[in-house]
Amino acid sequence: MTELRYVYAVTRPFDGVLPEAVRGVAGAPPRLLAHDGLVAVVSDVPAADFAEAPLRDRLEDLDWLAATARGHDAVVGSLTTLTTPLPLRLVTVCQDDSGVKRLLDSGREQFGRALERLDGRVEWGVKVYAEGTAETPDTPAKASHGDRPTTGRDYLRQRLRQRDTADSSFARADAVSRRIHAELCRRAEADCLHRPQDPRLPGVTRGNVLNAAYLVPREHCEAFVADVQRLTPPGPGVRVELTGPWAPYSFAVTTAAPAAGRSEAP
Secondary structure, rough: OOEEEEEEEEEOOOOOOOOOOOOOHHOOOOOEEEOOOOOEEEEEEEEHHHHHHHHHHHHOOHHHHHHHHHHHHHHHHHHOOOOOOOOEEEEEEEEOHHHHHHHHHHHHHHHHHHHHOOOEEEEEEEEEOOOOOEEEEOOOOOOHHOOOOOOOHHHHHHHHHHHHHHHHHHHHHHHHHHHHHHHHHHHOOOOOOOOOOOOOOOOOOOOOEEEEEEEHHHHHHHHHHHHHHHOOOOOOEEEEEEEEEEHHHHHHHOOOOOOOOHHHHH
C-alpha cells in the first residue's frame, strides 16, 4: 500500500519522547523528523484515503473527519506536554520524508517567527453560556401535567414568562462575558474571539454567549485559572466553562504552514 506523510506540527528540537501509546490519524504512531533546526511530527497514512482525489470525498464524511481530528489532537496534545508545538492545518499531507523537508524549508521563516512568538505559551478556552435559554417557540418547555396550560391565554402567559427568563439570562451572561473578557485580556498576551457555537450542531450546548481563546505564558497559567474562578458568578443562570491548556491552535492559524503540504501529495 502506498503511504503518504501526515504532518501534525512543527517544533524546535526538544528533550523527551512521545508516549508509546499515542496514536494519531488512522491509528498510526507519530514520529519525529528533524531537519536543519526544525522538527516535523509525522506519521504514515494510506494514499487511498489521503491522496488529493480520495481526500475530497473523505472530507465530506463527518464521521471520518471527526476521527481524523481526534487523531490530530491526540498527537498535538501529547506534544504540548513536552514542548510548544506549532500545530499545522488539519490534513497537511506530504508525499514522503523528502516532501516534509521541503515543507520545512519553504516555511522556515514563518515557522521560526511563530515558534518564537508561541514559545512557552499555551492556549486556554473560555466559554460563557446563558442557561435556561434552550426553549424556543418551536420547542415548548416540558411541563408537568399540573403546569400544562389549559387555555390559549395560559399558554401565551407561559411563553411570555419563558421569553422574559431567557432575555434576562442572556443579558446577565452578556454582562458577565464582557467583564471576564476584559479582565482576562489583561492577563493574556493575546486573545481570539471565536463565533459563538451553533446550537443546531449535535452536541453543542445552547446559549453560548462568549467563545474565546487566550494565549497565556505557562508561568501565568495558575493565576489565569484563578482569575476565571474568581470571575465566575455563583448560582444558576450563567455558566462559565474553562478548557485547556491546549496547544496554541487559535494563534498559529495566520502564521502556520504554507500551502506546500497538499501540493506534495500525488
